[in-house]
Amino acid sequence: MHILFVVPGWPKKSFWDVLFFKFPPLSIATLAALTPKEHSFSYVDESLAPVDFSTRPDLVAITIMTPLAPRGYEIADRFRAMGVKVVIGGIHASNMPQEAAAHADAVVIGEADELWADILRDAGQGTLQPTYRQQAFTRMETIPPADRSVYPVKGYFFENMIQTTRGCPFQCEFCTVSTFFGGTYRLRPVQTVMQEVEGLRRAPGYIFFADDNIIARAEHTRELLDCLQTHRLRWVCQAPISIARDEALLARFAEAGCHGIFIGFESLNDRNLDMMGKSQNKAGQYEEAIRRIHSHGIGVYGSFVFGYDHDTPDVFDRFLEFANRACLDGAFLPVLTPFPGTRVHTRLSGEGRILTEDWRLYDMATVVYRPKSMSVEQLQEGFWKLNKGFYSLPSVFKRLFRPSSLKRRSNIIFMPMNFGHIPAVRKAQRAFTVPAHQRAQPPLRR
Numbered sequence: 001m002h003i004l005f006v007v008p009g010w011p012k013k014s015f016w017d018v019l020f021f022k023f024p025p026l027s028i029a030t031l032a033a034l035t036p037k038e039h040s041f042s043y044v045d046e047s048l049a050p051v052d053f054s055t056r057p058d059l060v061a062i063t064i065m066t067p068l069a070p071r072g073y074e075i076a077d078r079f080r081a082m083g084v085k086v087v088i089g090g091i092h093a094s095n096m097p098q099e100a101a102a103h104a105d106a107v108v109i110g111e112a113d114e115l116w117a118d119i120l121r122d123a124g125q126g127t128l129q130p131t132y133r134q135q136a137f138t139r140m141e142t143i144p145p146a147d148r149s150v151y152p153v154k155g156y157f158f159e160n161m162i163q164t165t166r167g168c169p170f171q172c173e174f175c176t177v178s179t180f181f182g183g184t185y186r187l188r189p190v191q192t193v194m195q196e197v198e199g200l201r202r203a204p205g206y207i208f209f210a211d212d213n214i215i216a217r218a219e220h221t222r223e224l225l226d227c228l229q230t231h232r233l234r235w236v237c238q239a240p241i242s243i244a245r246d247e248a249l250l251a252r253f254a255e256a257g258c259h260g261i262f263i264g265f266e267s268l269n270d271r272n273l274d275m276m277g278k279s280q281n282k283a284g285q286y287e288e289a290i291r292r293i294h295s296h297g298i299g300v301y302g303s304f305v306f307g308y309d310h311d312t313p314d315v316f317d318r319f320l321e322f323a324n325r326a327c328l329d330g331a332f333l334p335v336l337t338p339f340p341g342t343r344v345h346t347r348l349s350g351e352g353r354i355l356t357e358d359w360r361l362y363d364m365a366t367v368v369y370r371p372k373s374m375s376v377e378q379l380q381e382g383f384w385k386l387n388k389g390f391y392s393l394p395s396v397f398k399r400l401f402r403p404s405s406l407k408r409r410s411n412i413i414f415m416p417m418n419f420g421h422i423p424a425v426r427k428a429q430r431a432f433t434v435p436a437h438q439r440a441q442p443p444l445r446r
Contacts, residue, residue, distance in 0.1 A: 001124050002040045004057035005031070005150065008064060008071040009046025015365035015428040022047055026161045026210055027063060027090075029146035034116045041150060048155035051075055056084065059123045063090040064100070066339050067363040073103040080105070085123055091176050092359070095341030097131060107131050110180065113138040137181065140166065140188040145196035160200050160207045164193045164224055168212040170240070172266070173276050173343045174305060174336060177212050185216055190223045197231065206259070206413065207235040215239050215249070228256040236260035236301075236413065241281055244289035250296045259410040260299040260329065263289075268318060272308040277343075287326045299329035299410030306386065307336035307379045309372040316382040320389045324398040327405050329414040331390055334364035335383050336371075355437040365428070366435060376438050384429050391421040 005028045010017035028043060035041055044051050060079045064072035069092045076086045080103075089108035093100040100107045106119065106128045115132050122128045143163075151159055165188060167181035197207065214237045215221045228235070234257050241263050243249060253261075267273050268283045290300050302323075306315060323331060338345035338354065339362060348354050353370040361368050367380045374382070389395060396418045400411060 001038075001058040001120065002042070003035065003059045003061055003120070004055065005041060005043040006051060006060060006062045006072075006075055007043075007045040007047070008062065008068040008075060010068065010363075011071075011360070012431075014431065015363060015425075017047065018424045018427045018431075022156055023161065023208075024151050024156050024159050025063060026146060026163060029148050029150055030143060031061070031112065031116055032150040033144045033147035034113060035147075036117055036120065039120060043150045043152070045152075045155070046071070048152060053078055053082070056082070058085070059120070060084055060086045062086065062088050062104075064088060064092045065090055066092045066359050067361070069093075069096075069100075069359045071360075073100075076103040085128060087119060087123070087128070091180050092340070094180060095176075095339075101130060105130075109133040111138045113143055137184050137186065138166070140186045141192070143188060143192070145192070145199050148200070158206065158208065161210045162193060162196055162207055163210050164188050164190070164214065165211045165216070165220070169216050170213070170280070171277050172264075173347070174338070176339050176342055179341045185213070187217060187220045190220070190227055193224065194227045197228075197233070207233060209235060209237040212238055213240060215243055221249075222252075225252050225256045231257070233257040234259050236262065238262040238264075241265065241286070241289050244292045247292065250293060250298070254296040254298060258298055260301055260413055261293060262301045262303065262332075264303045266303065266305050267308060267311070268304075268315070268322060269308070269310045271310040275308060275310070276305075286322070290326045290328065294327065294404070294408060297407070297409050299408055299414050301330040301332070301414070302328050303332045305334060305336050306383065307367065307369075307371050307374075311371070311379075312373045313378045313382065316386045316389070319386060320395070323390055324395055327399045327402060329399065329408075329410060330417055333383075333386050333390060335367050335379060336369070337362050337364045338369055356435065358435070358437075361435055365432075367438065380434070380438060384425075384432070387425045388429065391418060391425050393422065396422070 007025055024045065032041055062072050062076055072088065076088060080086050085105045087106040087108060088100045088104040089112055093107050094109045097107045097109050108115065109131060111134055114134055119132055148159055165186060167185040168177050169185050171183060236259055239261050243261065265281060265286055266276055266278055270283050273279060273281050293300050304319065338348045348369050355370060356368050365383060367376050370376060371379050399405065400415060400418065
C-alpha cells in the first residue's frame with residue numbers, strides 16, 4: 001500500500017507563507033519511521049510544492065492545525081471524490097473530531113504513534129474505523145528515530161528537529177499543547193535521542209530540540225547534556241525563564257553547544273500573566289534573565305502574546321522599547337488567538353467575544369475576538385506596527401550590533417533570521433486583507 005502524507009499550505013502571501021524559514025512537521029517523519037516496511041510512502045507540503053491530484057495513492061494522511069483545516073478539508077474532499085481513502089489527524093482534528101469526520105474516512109484523536117500500524121492494517125483490509133484514539137498516551141520508548149527521508153531534499157531551511165520529551169508541566173490558558181498531551185510530561189530515552197542525533201541525514205550543523213520544556217526533569221536534562229557534550233554540536237531549544245536563575249545549568253548548556261533558547265515570556269504585564277496561568281513569570285525580572293543568558297553566549301528568542309485583557313494601546317511601543325533595551329535576539333509576536341480546545345476559547349466564547357470561527361483567520365496574525373482594553377482595529381494595527389518595528393533595520397542594529405551583542409556565537413542563527421524577516425513582514429502586510437468581521441465593529445466600551 002502507498003501512503004501519501006500531506007501538509008496543507010498557507011494562503012499565498014499570508015504572514016506565514018512569505019517567511020523564508022520553513023520548518024517541516026516532525027510528526028510526519030515520526031509516522032514515516034513507524035510505517036511497516038511492506039508499505040511505501042511519499043510526501044507533499046503545499047508550502048513547497050502543489051498536491052498532484054493525478055496520483056492515486058492507496059491512503060492519504062493529512063495533518064491539520066486550525067488555520068490550515070479548511071484547506072486540509074478541501075484536499076481530503078477531492079481525494080475522496082476520486083475514491084481514495086483519507087485519514088485526518090493533528091491538533092485541530094483532535095479538538096474538532098466531528099467537524100473533521102465530515103471530510104475523512106477516519107479521524108485520529110490525539111497521538112497516533114502506537115495506532116499507526118493498526119490504521120494501515122485496517123486501511124489495507126478496507127475496515128477503517130471512523131475514529132481512532134489511543135487508550136493511553138504514547139510510551140516514549142516506542143518512538144524510533146524520525147525517518148527524514150520522507151522530506152524533500154530541498155525546500156526546508158532547517159529539518160534537524162528532535163524531540164526528547166513530550167508535553168509541558170505548565171497549563172497556560174492559550175496553549176494547545178496541554179490540551180493535546182493531557183497535561184502529561186513524558187521522557188524519551190536519551191540513548192534513543194542520541195541515536196537519532198547520530199543518524200541525521202544532513203550534517204548536524206544545528207539541531208532544534210522541539211520539546212516544549214527541555215528542563216522540567218533535572219535528571220533527564222543532565223543526562224542529555226552529558227551526551228551532547230561529547231559531540232561537536234550546535235543546538236537550540238525551548239525552556240522556561242526559570243533557566244536564567246541557574247547559572248550552573250546555563251554554563252552546562254553553553255558547554256554542550258546551546259546557541260539559543262526559545263522562552264515564553266508572553267506578556268510585560270503581571271496581571272496578564274496571572275490570567276494566562278503563567279504566574280511563574282515576573283515581568284520585572286525579564287531583562288536580568290536575558291542578561292544572564294547572554295552572558296553565556298546564548299541567544300534569546302522570546303515569545304509574547306498581545307491582546308490579553310490588560311493590554312492597552314501603548315503596549316506595542318512599550319514592548320519595542322523593552323526589546324531594544326534588552327537586546328532580544330529574536331521574537332515571535334502574535335496576537336492572542338483563541339484556538340478551539342483551549343481554555344481561552346472557552347472563556348472568550350462564554351463572554352460573547354469571539355467574532356468569527358472562520359478557521360482560516362486563526363493564523364495568529366488576524367484578530368478574531370473582541371479585546372477588552374482596546375478596539376479590534378487598534379490590536380490589528382498594533383500587530384503590524386509591532387512586527388514591522390521589531391523586524392526593522394534600526395531595531396536589528398540596536399539589538400544585535402552592540403559591542404556586547406557581537407560577541408555572542410548565537411548571531412550565526414539570529415542575524416540571518418532577523419534580516420530575512422524584514423522584507424517578509426512587509427510583504428505579508430501588503431497582502432493582508434481586513435476580514436469582514438473587523439469592518440463594522442461597535443464602539444469600544446470602557
